[in-house]
Amino acid sequence: MSSYIFETIEHHKENPAKIIVTSIDHSDYHWHYDYELIMVIKGELILSVLAESYVLKAGDIALVNSKEIHGYRYSNVENICLIVQIKNEFFDLKDDKNQSYYFYLNSAKETIKPRISYEHFRKMLARIGIESGEKKQTSNLRIKGIVYMLISDLFDYIPYDIQQYANEAVKFTDSEDILKILQFIENNLVSDNLTEELCKAIGMSEKSLYRFLKSRIDMTLKELIDVTRLNRAIYLLSYTDKDNSTIATECGFCNDNTFYRLFKKRFGMTPLNYKNKNPDNKKPPRIKEVQGYLDFSKAEATKLLKEYIKN
């Protein structure tokens, strides 16, 4: 049910990055080894990184870290986005396979600020986007150059943590296990004994599952299940006319009150307020219709990207 709807520009294999200009509809939680920079060129996009969601508006930029589980969702405003996916091997400064870098770059979040303006990165990304649309022979070279500059600027100006693992075995099973857990929860939201079944499915005791989640994503299983249920609820509120009680049941909440309480706590409004605030959000994703629309968006995208450079 999930996929990006995008135009890909395949570069030569040597290129450090994959560059995509696209309109994003909806993408389920997923992860990849690449670091992903996203810039909203037009409209709005909701980025979810595990339990947290951000509305990215035109001009916002965010970095999704390697192996970070994330998803995108269409907001009520049509979007055009630029995505730059950079191979994680370019982030291995110390030639240490047991370390990975976790950058804090998200202009919609702003709790940790970069040591240089967002404008700097916005311009770089825009340039990459423009070059990727050009068919000049020098474009690839120029893109490479800017991507390398971008990577060095990330290290120099963006605060980051390092995640250190004892060995590769620990490091690489992590995201796969977390994703497996997430998928199981998503597919079994209404189950009566979700915890028990999950433990069975992934072969962990409840205690070790608790420890695993706490150490990897700093959440308890209950928190994770609640977040997943609420994300499903938002989807149903946005795209269907189902009433609150039905939604509560379909999301696996034991009763309506729990649904209201948790929803309000998390989003600061009741489900009804949310629905009323987003009255137009009633169309489910229309994948097919987007096809012929991309050429238009590409021309528009290039025009908009050139504006970002001017500023």
Place this chain on the structure above:
Amino acid sequence: MDIKGIDKNYRLSFTEKAERIVEGLSLEEKVSLMSGKFSAIDMIANFHCENHYNYIPYPAGGIEEKGIPQVLFCDGPRGVVCGTGKSTCYPVPMLRGASFDVELEERIGQAIAKEVRAYGGNLFAGICINVPYHPGWGRSQETYGEEPYHIGQMGSAMVRGVQKESVIPCIKHFAFNSMENARFNVNIECDKRAEREVFLPHFKECIDNGAAAVMTSYNLYKGVQCGQNEYLIRDVLKGEWDFDGFTMTDFIWGINDTVTAANSGQDLEMCNTYYYDAKLVNAVKEGKVPEKAVDEAAVRIVRTLITYTQDNREYSRELIGCKEHISLALESAQKGITLIKNENKVLPINREQVESIVVLGRLANHENIGDNGSGRVYPPYVITPLKGIAMTAGNKKIVYNDGSDLEHAKSLARKADYVIFVVGYDHNDEGEFVSSDQVGNFMDPMGGDRTESLGLNPEDIRLINEVGPVNSNSAVVLIGGSTILMEEWKNSVNAILMAYYPGMEGGMAIGQILFGDINPSGKLPFVIPKSEKDLPEINWNTDYQKYEYYHGYKKLDKETIEAAYPYGFGLSYTEFKISNAHFSQKDEYIEATCDVKNIGDLAGDEVIQLYAGYSQSQISRPVKALIGFTRVTLEPNQTKTVTIRTPIKQLMWYNEEKRGWELEHIIYDMYIGTSSSINDLIKGELILN
């Protein structure tokens, strides 16, 4: 031939042979034996290609056709400097001193000597035994501590270990070399008692234990450069102490006058020759240097070299950085790292109960094995504190941040079950210093003495004080070569672990101690005062410095100043109880005994220390001075009776008027216990027969 038995007597048995060889040499040949062969140009060329200082053993002297081998010089002390990506890098001597484990130091010495042999070398010059008069001395990391008795014991163990593989043990820097930035120009003065009781006794101890070469220092003593100081070399070392080996200069700038140097008894100019060679030949021909001075030097050099090259054992290159040596480096770090504070027993970390661990601080992700001076070793790898913590934490992701953004660091700390700060120094903050006007740019001119402060860098202090209180499960791991003042921040965290520069396996040992796989047992080989004012006054940028009789814990004791953490102090995860102390004289020895009981739940090691006190003395003497120590391992509830035997002559003082050592006939105070603090000692008396 018993090659393990190299000692002075064995060396002297080659005197006749050496004399015969020297008799057959021309003046020029004899002088050539006194000359280093690695020119400054070679050295600079060496630095400018991918190699580094002492990449290969540096040659000196040697005449093949006359059967005289070359000196092949290998530097240290934290391993063998030669090669790149090969040598075992041990913890720095300051950490090894903190182990108070002479048997372990002897094994390290032997392992280092094997690597020297495998590189083709025959002399190990990494036995640095200077007393850091002030802990700001940038090269404090290269010596074993502040206490001359303890330095003498540790240095002697290294000498014995190196001898076992037929490598010439070379001690340095003779003498009074306890300032770095001013080392080329500073003139040191001190009174006779300080000279004999504080700055020289450990050199004598190492020579009595078989040291066969002595490197002189750059600085001056009483107006004369130590490399050509007749009083130090001819009168004290070769005269009073009857040293049979040879001396060598420190490199390039160790002497500055042919005639003075040769007449002072300086045997070998290193690592190239400028003042010897043709200049020395001429000086002899002109009658300014008697030929017998050259003969004496040649005999000493030849005798030593032929003694040590009797051994034809082959040493495979595979010995360099071998598994056995690397595990010795780990063992050393495990036994030297010192637990200084552990409130509410926040350490060890229970890895079953702790899920999220955050590591903060610039130095956690830094391969930090000490300074970048002549002692820099190039190991195949270094386990950083961060890696070591990840490797010992169990199946966990460890989150690291350098801590430069305090708010972010706080938010990480708040969410974590445990926070570990790794702070302190690296080669930029302290170490060997070569000013650019001396040698161009061929060594990293950073480091030097800690002239500004003995505290942490302001960023580290801010980090600990701001973020420490956020999470009570917090520990500081300190990296540094010597005393680091802690008053500004020590109340912001519950645990402090001094890791010194713990070598290539250091991160592993840090992790093992944090998680309780290893019970810490190191003891501070220096006092940590509350304020720098409690230490001797020193001027780092000077051409004159007086060293007073009292420094370190003896100075604080004498002035009844309480230390933040006393000399010899270190905690364990278990507890020990000392009882039944007895002090008696047995012939020429003091015999001290006590019972040590492990009253905690874990097996552990304790270092039992014996101090002599001189409250009845008619002259000014230390309140307490270390005269013996031993390390003991105890299972929970186990009790052992520990005996420390130490020669009565350790109680002597140097009478300047009578120019000799004297024993006072007084009642001596005796203390035995687990640190130099009176709270950790049982006091008794000793009346000599």
